[in-house]
Amino acid sequence: MDDSTRQRLESFLEKKGLRHTNQRQAIIEAVFGTDRHFTADELLVMAKEREPTVSRATVYRTLPLLCASGLLKELDLGKDFKYYDPNYSKSPDHNHIICDDCDKIVEFTSDEMKKLEDKISHQFGFQLASQKVQLRGTCEQLKHSGACENKVKCK
Ligand SMILES: [Zn+2]
Numbered sequence: 001m002d003d004s005t006r007q008r009l010e011s012f013l014e015k016k017g018l019r020h021t022n023q024r025q026a027i028i029e030a031v032f033g034t035d036r037h038f039t040a041d042e043l044l045v046m047a048k049e050r051e052p053t054v055s056r057a058t059v060y061r062t063l064p065l066l067c068a069s070g071l072l073k074e075l076d077l078g079k080d081f082k083y084y085d086p087n088y089s090k091s092p093d094h095n096h097i098i099c100d101d102c103d104k105i106v107e108f109t110s111d112e113m114k115k116l117e118d119k120i121s122h123q124f125g126f127q128l129a130s131q132k133v134q135l136r137g138t139c140e141q142l143k144h145s146g147a148c149e150n151k152v153k154c155k
């Protein structure tokens with residue numbers, strides 16, 4: 001976790017009057033210790049590696065809190081569960097391309113897309129507040145080997 005993330009988070013928790021607990025700290029370290037997009041259940045596993053007493057309930061209570069801080073972003077990728085994106089505050093403009101088969105998520109930014117978004121919002125007289133571009137498809141691995149490695153592993 002970088003210093004600016006840590007500082008923003010500490011002042012946010014302080015403002016909310018939340019005390020430090022080992023469980024919450026382990027969850028926070030797990031969230032910002034990865035560049036991956038993760039689900040609540042994946043976060044539970046990552047946080048438990050740091051602090052075995054972390055419970056599912058604490059994870060589910062802490063996630064909306066971190067999203068409210070603006071440092072973590074909830075992503076709806078059209079699945080039954082939400083993904084969480086720890087890179088959001090570092091690069092709020094990034095977009096995602098997702099493999100439908102193995103759920104691999106790749107981040108990208110595109111100046112051309114940004115220009116297009118500006119052009120479209122201008123055209124309709126809107127001031128752009130946020131954007132979300134999601135591309136879906138199948139990843140390179142599926143093309144080469146007929147199956148995604150991720151999927152084989154967890155099924
Ligand atoms: Zn992302």
Ligand SMILES: [Zn+2]
Pocket residue numbers: 099100101102103104138139140141142148
């Ligand atoms: Zn795939």
